[in-house]
Amino acid sequence: MSKERIGFIGVGLMGHGMAKNIVEKGWPLTVLGHRNRAPVEDLKARGAAEAANPRDLAEKSDIVVICVTGSPQVEATINGQDGLASAGKPLLICDCSTSEPSSTLKLAAELAPRNITLIDTPLSRTPTDAEAGTLDVMVGGDPAAVDRAWPVLEAFSQRIIKTGPVGTAHTMKLLNNFLALGYAAIYAEALALGAHAGLTPEVFDSVIRGGRMDCLFYQTFFKYVLERDRDAHKFTLVNALKDTTYLASFANAAGLANPVGSAVRNSYALAVGTGHGQDYVPMLSDIVAQMNGVKLAKD
Structure with a gap:
């Protein structure tokens, strides 16, 4: 069975290691360009493609992993100019950021009618664990969406804990x-x-x-x-x-x-x-x- 196409936004201290594990474990990966070119170029050398903006990334992906600073950045990535939602296509979004639960709940409710499912998948442990693929992941959301995301989360984690509905993981x-x-x-x-x-x-x-x-x-x-x-x-x-x-x-x-x-x-x-x-x-x-x-x- 062919693997779903993965998009990754936020290839910084934590995100680079996570994305590296995704691409090295055989997932088709597209990453968003960043002013710090080193991690992007490293991932491209490992087989990842690069998107020009979140909309471009959404068009090339089935599941998108976001690992940015917090809720303002997540909201901008999804709903901003050329954001993920502007692609107008079904998506499963996994928010690995440490986000504000109220923002997560609001986003999930707004996106659902547009056939975009948001689940919260924040992380525990360190950038070293991200590189090693041994992070802990908390996951909140619709059970079917969680099951779909599970193999992708397993690519960079040693332990995944279901916390309940969307918002509970954050x-x-x-x-x-x-x-x-x-x-x-x-x-x-x-x-x-x-x-x-x-x-x-x-x-x-x-x-x-x-x-x-x-x-x-x-x-x-x-x-x-x-x-x-x-x-x-x-x-x-x-x-x-x-x-x-x-x-x-x-x-x-x-x-x-x-x-x-x-x-x-x-x-x-x-x-x-x-x-x-x-x-x-x-x-x-x-x-x-x-x-x-x-x-x-x-x-």
């Missing part, structure tokens, strides 16, 4: 990121308090590592803290602020109190507001330390 992704980003904010404050008391990051780590509070996220965070590896967790602080802001919007719409979420968001708002938006999440530790007049790194 909600779960926000909760997942809230936990991770909440831990990061706590680690940063704890390290600053410890430094003020004369406790080095090495001493802190010797107590936590291997204990009940150890976890993979902790280890990634501390790879930067201890080894100064800037690439330990390549997720920007401005993206962290976006995700915690989406969570706040979700809580406000639901009429639920989320005081801890608000405090976590403010940690990232402060970091971004002081000019550190393009730094990565573990670097929050240095920002909080500096604001408190202490240092974590050895001279």
Whole structure:
């Protein structure tokens, strides 16, 4: 049986590895051109075609995977000038972005009468996992659409979790990121308090590592803290602020109190507001330390 034609929009840190796995596992792939030519040219060398704009990509695809920054970019990709929807043909769209659930629900409802099905398929893990094809994927949507997308998602994942109707996967992704980003904010404050008391990051780590509070996220965070590896967790602080802001919007719409979420968001708002938006999440530790007049790194 011939494989469906796949379109991919967003071949950045995560998307390049995902698209690479799709094309190398035999799917006919078309990617959208990008100002950063290196990943596009690499994928073309592996057998992918290139589209001039989203409409062109839609015309050449049956299933489209979107992996961009967030809801404004997803909306523009679908409904903007020469967007996917302008092709006027049936499509299955898998949104792997960390998007706002309310936007996802609105888009899905608007697109359905046009014979375009949108499912939310956000990701967990790192760009390294994207390259290795070992991402975790959460998926929300119509069961038949999910089943159709499943083999494509399997091309770049080790685990796929069904969350329920459309919108639920993006909600779960926000909760997942809230936990991770909440831990990061706590680690940063704890390290600053410890430094003020004369406790080095090495001493802190010797107590936590291997204990009940150890976890993979902790280890990634501390790879930067201890080894100064800037690439330990390549997720920007401005993206962290976006995700915690989406969570706040979700809580406000639901009429639920989320005081801890608000405090976590403010940690990232402060970091971004002081000019550190393009730094990565573990670097929050240095920002909080500096604001408190202490240092974590050895001279």
